[in-house]
Amino acid sequence: MSKPDKPYRKREVGGHTLSPETQMMSYGYDPKLSEMSIKPPIFLTSTFAFATAEDGAAFFRVTLGQAEEGDPESAGLMYSRFNNPNMEVLEDRLALYDGADEAAVFSSGMAAISTTLMGLAHSGSVILQSTPLYGGTESLIRKFLPNYGIQSVDFFAGAREDELQAAAEAAMAKGEVSVIYTETPTNPTNDLVDLAACRRIADIIRDKQGKRPWIVVDNTFLGPVGQAPLALGADVVIYSLTKYIGGHSDLIAGSASGSSEAMALVRGLRGYLGTNLDAHTCWMLLRSLETVKIRMEAAALGARKVAEYLRDHPKVGRVRYLGFMEKGTRDGDVFHAQSTSAGSTFAFDLADEKAAFRMLNALQVMKLAVSLGGTETLICHPGSTTHRGVDPELRKRQGFSDGLVRISVGIENPDDLIADLEQALQHA
Numbered sequence: 001m002s003k004p005d006k007p008y009r010k011r012e013v014g015g016h017t018l019s020p021e022t023q024m025m026s027y028g029y030d031p032k033l034s035e036m037s038i039k040p041p042i043f044l045t046s047t048f049a050f051a052t053a054e055d056g057a058a059f060f061r062v063t064l065g066q067a068e069e070g071d072p073e074s075a076g077l078m079y080s081r082f083n084n085p086n087m088e089v090l091e092d093r094l095a096l097y098d099g100a101d102e103a104a105v106f107s108s109g110m111a112a113i114s115t116t117l118m119g120l121a122h123s124g125s126v127i128l129q130s131t132p133l134y135g136g137t138e139s140l141i142r143k144f145l146p147n148y149g150i151q152s153v154d155f156f157a158g159a160r161e162d163e164l165q166a167a168a169e170a171a172m173a174k175g176e177v178s179v180i181y182t183e184t185p186t187n188p189t190n191d192l193v194d195l196a197a198c199r200r201i202a203d204i205i206r207d208k209q210g211k212r213p214w215i216v217v218d219n220t221f222l223g224p225v226g227q228a229p230l231a232l233g234a235d236v237v238i239y240s241l242t243k244y245i246g247g248h249s250d251l252i253a254g255s256a257s258g259s260s261e262a263m264a265l266v267r268g269l270r271g272y273l274g275t276n277l278d279a280h281t282c283w284m285l286l287r288s289l290e291t292v293k294i295r296m297e298a299a300a301l302g303a304r305k306v307a308e309y310l311r312d313h314p315k316v317g318r319v320r321y322l323g324f325m326e327k328g329t330r331d332g333d334v335f336h337a338q339s340t341s342a343g344s345t346f347a348f349d350l351a352d353e354k355a356a357f358r359m360l361n362a363l364q365v366m367k368l369a370v371s372l373g374g375t376e377t378l379i380c381h382p383g384s385t386t387h388r389g390v391d392p393e394l395r396k397r398q399g400f401s402d403g404l405v406r407i408s409v410g411i412e413n414p415d416d417l418i419a420d421l422e423q424a425l426q427h428a
């Protein structure tokens, strides 16, 4: 944990532990250091003055992993590719929300994912991945990482533990398994990866190969409000901050948080790849974090109402909403064990692509766009857009139909969204 002794890193009051939603307005920032400004100023500077030459030398030693006796625990401000006050406050708050030792922020979700995978995997090793993943991640793992000697083996997100174990055996036959990479729930069909089972498989792999693979979970869909992968045994949690955490469809950013051991590798590589986030976007995200809990909760309440409306509509087939999963089924049990919210992004089926297009073209309140997690409701047809390139075999396994529509419910009044769907579905 990063320095709980500092007054601006206060974690409790009178023996009562402060909640993350309270901490998002104060943790990690000291007004005394900035003219008593309630909000942090934006530090638009590339570099920082050292008080002495000795300080500069010590900061570089610490950053390059060559700390000596008497050096500070973490480097002071040096250069904005490595650190910056806005970046540090944001990283402190993200780490606190996820219960991580440390967080690092990146210029996009993909920058977080590529830097994390390249930091944790090495040439000759194998990534054991759930599938489907976000399209960019699938392509990175399947098409680009092999150029650097990193191979992969996949398992279906909804796999049972014995299927997962078979995939682990196949991966170990190819080389040392360095990373288990997952994303849950999946986009857009809401299949679930069993994270507890992944942890058990990682331990089995450790017993066989001597070293436990890192477990990395992309938690973009449910966010820190709806799922805590680190508490379930993951080493690193990834976000596309572009989505729910940014929350206003006005920025691109990403993060990785986890154990100090894993993050030292990830943060170290970020300094060389230069995939860091700029001060202005860090500041925007500090504003976003203050409302992430109420936004995600409001969106989840709206999503439930919209999902219930769609479930009862005669022109709508299956509604793949997590809140409808029943205990006693494989998915229902995994959902209740690892998630505390059903989120607000889900898919539903119309008769075919033509019916889906007619409905989408008739909408007047919701916006027809890819992406998700904003204050406004976004809706799209993944089959012809985001998921065009997905393997037909996998589509079949997921029950991904031609008429499948994805909706990311925002924070509008859900009754207005339902009225919009009601008139648009007449065209479906």
Ligand SMILES: *Cc1c(COP(=O)(O)O)cnc(C)c1O
Pocket (backbone or CB within 6 Å): 108, 109, 110, 111, 134, 136, 183, 187, 218, 220, 221, 240, 241, 242, 243, 252, 253, 254
């Ligand atoms: C959008 C998204 C990404 C990629 O994030 P960018 O910020 O667009 O680079 C990664 N994972 C998931 C689950 C996403 O939804």
